[in-house]
Amino acid sequence: MTLEQDIAAAFDLGGRIVHVRPYGHGLINDTFVVSVDTGHRTILQRINRHVFPRPEQIMDNLRTLTDHIRRRQTGDKTAARELQLPRIFSTRDGKDSVVDAHGGFWRAMGFVENTYTLETIADASQAEEVGFALGRFHTLIHDLDPARLHETLPGFHNAPNYLLRFTEAAVRRRETPDNAELRHCLAFVETRRNLADALETPRREEKLPIRPIHGDTKLNNFLFDAESGRTVSLIDLDTVQPGLIHFDIGDCLRSCANPAGESPGNLAAIRFDLDICHALLKHYFSEARAFLTPYDHHYIYDGIRLIPFELGLRFLTDHLEGNHYFKTDWPGQNLYRALAQFALTSSIERNEARIRSLIKGLEA
Incomplete structure (x- = not known):
């Protein structure tokens, strides 16, 4: 019996385990899908303790x-649609979790059946569905006291701290090969250091309130839903914690409004799609x-620009630093990922006036 099978057997999954298989392509946690003889499936995950040093706080937040959300949706008789949570x-x-002999932290979550995910947005209707789901999620949790939530990732989306760590890493680097791509990225950051404070300053000035956020809205x-094509769930809730909703909006548009996708084969294909942005924000609002x-x-534009940067x-x-955080499949992959996000940032900057006008037109 494998470790994954042994861990799965510790959970009450409502049937005899048929098989446990790797699932998905996440960059942080190790994910498996468990099938039982009743036909139901469950997601089994080993939480990355390097990223989440106190994974029990994730479960408290969940x-x-x-x-x-259950209370809000039960009490809201006017909502035409609900969001399912795993x-x-x-x-x-x-218990909510299992700790293995090596200290690995495991949890089991429901598999939302008859659904699919997207890697890129194909048309405006899909963007509208994403905008609805994110807006609905924020509406359901905006009145949840953020003090009731743990910071599962302290400093997450703290751009000034990320900039400080980058500066230290850039000074210390000794074994990172020098090349044109790296020099481009280093110069790109140097000319945009003030961008790190784009949301931190209004947060300190109490212009932007701290609210519960999802934290990873890619x-x-x-x-x-496999039949209707409508959004039914927002998953991967490990990063739910107090923050600014602009982090979620910016990350969502970073992921959705780039037709080239998260891992483009051609950096020249990266661009910020204004039509997708409009459709998504219209339904979010x-x-x-x-x-x-x-x-x-x-400050929505500032969030849209900041998050890819x-x-x-x-x-x-x-x-x-040697690729300690994000999983990589080949040398230089994180550098390539940085190039992709900076290319998207540049596209957003070139379209600043149009994006601000779009947001203004949707405010009413």
Whole structure:
């Protein structure tokens, strides 16, 4: 019996385990799908303790979040649609997790059946569905006291801290091969150092409130119903914690509004698609307008620009530090990822006036 099978057997999954297989292409956690003889499937994950040093806090947050959303959706009789959240499975002795002999932290979550994910947006209707789901999610949790949530990733989306770490890594680097791509990335960051404070400054000035956020709103975390094509769930909730909704909006558009996708084969194909941006934000606002403030609207462009820059900065720093955080399949992959995010940042900057005009037109 493999370790994964042994761990799966510790959870009460409602049937006899048929097989356990690797699942997905996540960069952080190790994920498996467990099938039981009743036909049901479950997601089994080993949480990366290097990234999440206190994984038990993730489970506390999930309980708090799912309970709050369940109460909100039960009490809201006017909502035409609900979001499904993955079920948390307990172990046979009533716990939320299993710790193996090597200290690995495991949890089991429900598999949302008859759904699919996307790697790129094909048309405006898909963008509308993503905008609806993110707006609905924020609406459901905006009144959850953020103090009730743990910071599962302290400093996550703290761009000034990422910039500081990058600066230290750039000074220390000794074994990273020098090339034109690396020099381009280093210069790109140097000319945009002030961008790191784009959201931190208004947060300190209390123009932007801290609220619960998802924290990782890339496109493939939205589940689409196999029959209707409508979004039914938002998954990968490990990064739910207090933050700015602009982090979620920016990350969502970073992922969705780049037709070249997360891992483009051709960097020249990367661009920020204004039509996708418009469709997504239109339906986001239709769901979330009731709680958004004028300052929320004002800083949306800044979030759209900041997040790809921030992610590129993180990829570049990891490249300089030896690829300790993001999984890589080949040498230089994190540098390539940084190049991709910086190319997207440049496209956003070239379209600043049009993006700001688009947002302004959707505010009413």
